[in-house]
Amino acid sequence: AQSVAQPEDQVNVAEGNPLTVKCTYSVSGNPYLFWYVQYPNRGLQFLLKYITGDNLVKGSYGFEAEFNKSQTSFHLKKPSALVSDSALYFCAVRDGRDDKIIFGKGTRLHILP
């Protein structure tokens, strides 16, 4: 069965510092991995996805994610955090056999001014 794990409930980062939000995955075949962000009282916004190819995936709002097959990880990163990046971040994995995606529990990111 496919799954993703987000080991941190909350991550605090000072504004201007680099940020990392962690995600590890478990799939039986090729992983199709996604990051979504959710601002308060809003729907999920797609940030980026990994299908195949380059291990460093660039997405919206200056975010990027690094796919590491040996560590089965897909960590979300940004070189310099903004206060406006404070939100709830979900990692997700899709099984190529059907339309379902499985979400991690979410990580709340707090950027401190």
Next chain:
Amino acid sequence: DTEVTQTPKHLVMGMTNKKSLKCEQHMGHRAMYWYKQKAKKPPELMFVYSYEKLSINESVPSRFSPECPNSSLLNLHLHALQPEDSALYLCASSQGPPSGRLDTQYFGPGTRLTVL
């Protein structure tokens, strides 16, 4: 344009009411989804429509009834709900088959439902 719209934004209903949530997309997507999200939790899949046919039903109670009138519209009919059904209801759409691994779900802003 990756916009999915949902109406209403907020809905308060009694346990005996009948109401409907609406979702619309004009991206030419052929798969549409309903999710339920409780506070500080990940979305939970309820239903998937692919080419206007119900393809996944995650054993949701019958008081929730989905409908896909055409490829751009998705409704969720609500009847005799319980207070524990209060949540954010999210609609999403994606290209659907045969896009396969390229498929990405795009979400609407959600409807905040409160059942009294």
